[in-house]
Amino acid sequence: MHGRVKVKSTAQQEEEKRKEREKKLKAFVSARDAVLRKRSAGEHDEEALQLTQQLLSSNPDFATLWNYRREVLLQLETSREKDEVQKLYESELHFIEACLKVNPKSYGCWHHRSWVNTRLPQPDWTRELGLCDRCLSLDERNFHCWDYRRVVVKESGVSVEQELQFTDRLIGSNFSNYSSWHYRSTLLPQLHPQPAPDSASNTSPSPTASPQIHSHRVCEEQLLKEYELAHNAFFTDPNDQSAWFYYRWLLGRAEREEMISCVYVSRERERVSVAFSKPVHAQSEGLMLVLDGQPQQVEWRSTHPRLRHSPVWLCDLPPGSVSDISNEHNLTVHWTEKYTHRDCALYTGCAESWCRDSATDQELFRSELSVEKSSVLQAELQSCNQLLELEPQNKWCLLTIILLMRALDPLGHEKETLAHFQTLKEVDPMRSSYYSDLCSKFLIENTILKMEYAEVRVFSLSNKVLEADDNAIESLEGLYHLPKLEEVSLRNNQICKLSDLESLASCTKLTRLDLRGNPVHKTANIDSELSQLLPLVTALSL
Amino acid sequence: MGTQVKDVVIKPEAPNTLLLDKHADYIAAYGSKKDDYEYTLSEYLRMSGIYWGLTVMDLMGQLSRMNREEIIEFIKSCQHDCGGISASTGHDPHLLYTLSAVQILSLYDSINVIDVDKVVDYVKGLQQEDGSFAGDKWGEIDTRFSFCAVATLALLGKLDVINMDKAVGFVLSCMNFDGGFGCRPGSESHAGQIYCCTGFLSITGQLHQVNADLLGWWLCERQLPSGGLNGRPEKLPDVCYSWWVLASLKIIGRIHWIDKAKLRSFILACQDEETGGFADRPGDMVDPFHTLFGVAGLSLLGDEQIKPVNPVFCMPEDVLQRIGLQPDLLN
Numbered sequence: 052m053h054g055r056v057k058v059k060s061t062a063q064q065e066e067e068k069r070k071e072r073e074k075k076l077k078a079f080v081s082a083r084d085a086v087l088r089k090r091s092a093g094e095h096d097e098e099a100l101q102l103t104q105q106l107l108s109s110n111p112d113f114a115t116l117w118n119y120r121r122e123v124l125l126q127l128e129t130s131r132e133k134d135e136v137q138k139l140y141e142s143e144l145h146f147i148e149a150c151l152k153v154n155p156k157s158y159g160c161w162h163h164r165s166w167v168n169t170r171l172p173q174p175d176w177t178r179e180l181g182l183c184d185r186c187l188s189l190d191e192r193n194f195h196c197w198d199y200r201r202v203v204v205k206e207s208g209v210s211v212e213q214e215l216q217f218t219d220r221l222i223g224s225n226f227s228n229y230s231s232w233h234y235r236s237t238l239l240p241q242l243h244p245q246p247a248p249d250s251a252s253n254t255s256p257s258p259t260a261s262p263q264i265h266s267h268r269v270c271e272e273q274l275l276k277e278y279e280l281a282h283n284a285f286f287t288d289p290n291d292q293s294a295w296f297y298y299r300w301l302l303g304r305a306e307r308e309e310m311i312s313c314v315y316v317s318r319e320r321e322r323v324s325v326a327f328s329k330p331v332h333a334q335s336e337g338l339m340l341v342l343d344g345q346p347q348q349v350e351w352r353s354t355h356p357r358l359r360h361s362p363v364w365l366c367d368l369p370p371g372s373v374s375d376i377s378n379e380h381n382l383t384v385h386w387t388e389k390y391t392h393r394d395c396a397l398y399t400g401c402a403e404s405w406c407r408d409s410a411t412d413q414e415l416f417r418s419e420l421s422v423e424k425s426s427v428l429q430a431e432l433q434s435c436n437q438l439l440e441l442e443p444q445n446k447w448c449l450l451t452i453i454l455l456m457r458a459l460d461p462l463g464h465e466k467e468t469l470a471h472f473q474t475l476k477e478v479d480p481m482r483s484s485y486y487s488d489l490c491s492k493f494l495i496e497n498t499i500l501k502m503e504y505a506e507v508r509v510f511s512l513s514n515k516v517l518e519a520d521d522n523a524i525e526s527l528e529g530l531y532h533l534p535k536l537e538e539v540s541l542r543n544n545q546i547c548k549l550s551d552l553e554s555l556a557s558c559t560k561l562t563r564l565d566l567r568g569n570p571v572h573k574t575a576n577i578d579s580e581l582s583q584l585l586p587l588v589t590a591l592s593l
Numbered sequence: 594m595g596t597q598v599k600d601v602v603i604k605p606e607a608p609n610t611l612l613l614d615k616h617a618d619y620i621a622a623y624g625s626k627k628d629d630y631e632y633t634l635s636e637y638l639r640m641s642g643i644y645w646g647l648t649v650m651d652l653m654g655q656l657s658r659m660n661r662e663e664i665i666e667f668i669k670s671c672q673h674d675c676g677g678i679s680a681s682t683g684h685d686p687h688l689l690y691t692l693s694a695v696q697i698l699s700l701y702d703s704i705n706v707i708d709v710d711k712v713v714d715y716v717k718g719l720q721q722e723d724g725s726f727a728g729d730k731w732g733e734i735d736t737r738f739s740f741c742a743v744a745t746l747a748l749l750g751k752l753d754v755i756n757m758d759k760a761v762g763f764v765l766s767c768m769n770f771d772g773g774f775g776c777r778p779g780s781e782s783h784a785g786q787i788y789c790c791t792g793f794l795s796i797t798g799q800l801h802q803v804n805a806d807l808l809g810w811w812l813c814e815r816q817l818p819s820g821g822l823n824g825r826p827e828k829l830p831d832v833c834y835s836w837w838v839l840a841s842l843k844i845i846g847r848i849h850w851i852d853k854a855k856l857r858s859f860i861l862a863c864q865d866e867e868t869g870g871f872a873d874r875p876g877d878m879v880d881p882f883h884t885l886f887g888v889a890g891l892s893l894l895g896d897e898q899i900k901p902v903n904p905v906f907c908m909p910e911d912v913l914q915r916i917g918l919q920p921d922l923l924n
Contacts, residue, residue, distance in 0.1 A: 052873070052882055055872075055878040057876055057877055057878050073630075076630050080633065083636075087683045110634065110637075112637055114685065115684040115685045118729075118731060121731065158733070166731065166732070192825075192828070194775070197781060198776060198777060198780050229781070236769065236770035237779045292826050292827070293827075297770070303807075329801070358800075360798070360799075480852070481852035482813055482814070482816070482850065485810060485847075492806070
């Protein structure tokens with residue numbers, strides 16, 4: 052079904068081809084019918100093996116035949132001695148290898164081989180590893196073979212070090228080596244695990260832990276060696292994209308601790324808002340609210356209209372419990388599933404209270420670098436800049452420089468970062484939207500960091516107005532349930548349809564809305580449509 | 594060393610308009626010549642072949658041209674005592690073909706012609722201790738089968754019969770350094786597997802576990818200079834990846850990260866003006882598999898001549914609306 056070129060041929064050639072195919076088809080159909088007839092008759096004999104062998108050699112995806120073959124083999128096992136069974140399955144391995152030569156990517160073949168090894172009284176894992184070596188030397192990207200290799204390695208106890216060396220050899224000799232780099236990413240955490248953090252989290256690293264989630268369970272010493280390995284690869288060939296992908300993984304941030312980021316209490320609304328470091332489903336997390344030492348019966352609700360998991364949850368306090376402004380109250384939110392909690396004190400005379408760590412303390416946007424790592428990354432940045440001079444159009448290099456700068460000093464490198472993003476969009480226009488989004492993300496992170504350093508509260512809505520004029524905003528997804536929001540200004544944006552404004556309907560104090568300079572004004576009957584969607588808005592500018 | 598980018602070059606005379614009628618004619622006629630070579634040799638996947646053909650015809654508004662009664666009878670003859678459904682008569686049951694059968698019956702709103710409870714038992718029985726799913730009783734494990742299991746159960750409204758936490762845990766254990774997913778824990782990321790896993794996580798309400806920015810980047814890097822998409826780094830483009838990659842991007846809310854115009858040109862160039870249908874790449878032989886994914890890809894790109902397609906199930910949206918299934922997508 053893949054890679055079959057349509058070849059133009061003469062009428063005579065067409066006729067010859069047709070005749071040949073008709074012949075082949077007849078042979079196939081008669082063999083197939085014979086096999087299925089035998090199977091229906093419950094015959095599990097040598098002839099079954101012969102017939103299926105014929106068909107499977109050129110039709111290895113005909114899965115039912117492998118099933119039949121297995122039934123026959125299991126049947127034959129029952130009447131044979133151990134050494135005969137050994138021979139039976141060894142010859143089966145021989146047959147499978149012949150099939151693999153014809154089609155090295157058949158799921159059925161590889162699975163059958165795995166199955167045979169579970170039946171062999173004495174599997175020969177050395178031979179199996181040799182088969183993998185040969186197969187990978189022909190096609191280093193054959194994932195069937197890699198998956199089979201992982202089974203062989205596990206069963207035969209080949210060491211992780213040995214496999215790492217294997218990847219070293221492949222990476223050194225080949226340019227299509229994504230599979231090897233990938234394999235490395237799975238081996239490293241097994242070989243050089245990072246000592247478990249002393250957080251209250253009770254998840255422990257395991258050998259099969261996903262490397263994406265546990266990327267930083269690799270000790271730093273080894274991690275720094277990996278930078279060098281990847282660096283050498285893309286300096287040898289700056290278009291070796293595999294090494295650049297791997298490098299980005301190395302630069303990735305450490306997994307954030309699971310915690311309650313922020314607790315907010317409002318006397319007036321008698322409400323508690325809780326923000327988590329990742330989306331959760333409150334009802335499954337053992338959330339407990341304690342007010343002045345007394346556990347409270349509360350109902351948690353998500354702020355997201357649709358998704359079950361949300362990073363922010365709300366609950367209402369019992370009426371009158373915090374409304375008297377002359378009283379001080381102490382609140383604690385317990386996240387019992389993660390053995391963590393956060394306290395929040397509501398002082399006398401204060402209408403509300405926040406409790407959170409700063410974005411920098413939480414390492415929200417970058418992880419703290421050790422001195423060693425910092426100097427290594429600094430050197431890497433210099434080298435990449437040198438490479439950029441030689442290859443100014445190399446997008447991998449440009450993107451990597453941006454990532455290195457972010458890791459080292461996001462605010463200090465802001466201007467350069469913006470310039471590089473501009474270049475990226477020029478040299479790799481197909482991915483302009485990606486670069487625009489990534490750039491926006493970094494700008495927002497930088498804005499927050501600047502506010503933190505200036506000790507300004509983030510996005511305060513205490514004056515109840517949201518101004519977002521002159522942007523490219525297309526939808527207000529995320530702007531829901533803001534009970535204090537009274538005025539929104541969205542002049543000169545990209546609001547096109549009424550549905551882009553739907554979330555505002557949940558902001559019950561919103562009365563003023565400025566939508567001048569948005570395409571939405573062209574919508575038919577926009578005035579009446581808007582008054583239906585947002586009946587409380589009395590001052591509307593279009 | 595110096596690597597050349599593996600890609601195709603689209604010839605200037607390649608098709609650049611959508612030849613919907615030709616494709617409908619191609620599919621309607623496919624399989625009518627039961628002595629056709631390719632057709633017979635692909636009997637081992639017949640149920641999926643029928644699903645591909647019917648779905649693309651429905652997307653083109655031409656479902657009525659297919660033989661509904663014959664197909665329904667065929668499906669009935671393929672359900673085995675264990676509840677599982679095979680690709681064709683005389684073949685063994687498997688999760689792949691069980692899903693295809695349930696998808697076909699959903700298209701035809703005839704789910705009750707088979708024993709639904711037995712299908713549910715069959716699927717449930719294939720879940721392993723570690724949460725994974727085997728494809729059949731012979732035990733091959735693959736995240737494709739996790740997707741087949743939950744998609745089948747979701748279409749039947751019976752997701753609650755499996756151990757969801759373990760099923761999710763297994764799929765997440767297949768997440769790689771690049772944000773993608775492979776067949777089994779430790780397997781390399783591949784667009785087909787990524788489609789299955791993001792589809793799985795959508796159906797099970799766990800999309801927040803995906804690193805959408807990282808995975809979205811890996812996926813948008815599948816686009817080659819020709820505009821076509823490959824399935825993983827350093828491979829040739831293939832029209833079926835217009836589905837696996839594009840649907841994945843849609844599910845994680847990052848479809849705008851690829852160049853839509855260039856992809857559309859590539860997909861259109863894969864058409865065969867003479868025979869109708871789509872091939873894997875321009876100039877190759879066509880087949881129903883690539884025809885479905887070419888058309889479905891164009892639908893995701895917004896072509897208004899084609900019905901909207903659901904990115905999780907690869908079925909017309911109106912069918913899923915009728916069933917009441919609207920799996921989550923990220924924004």
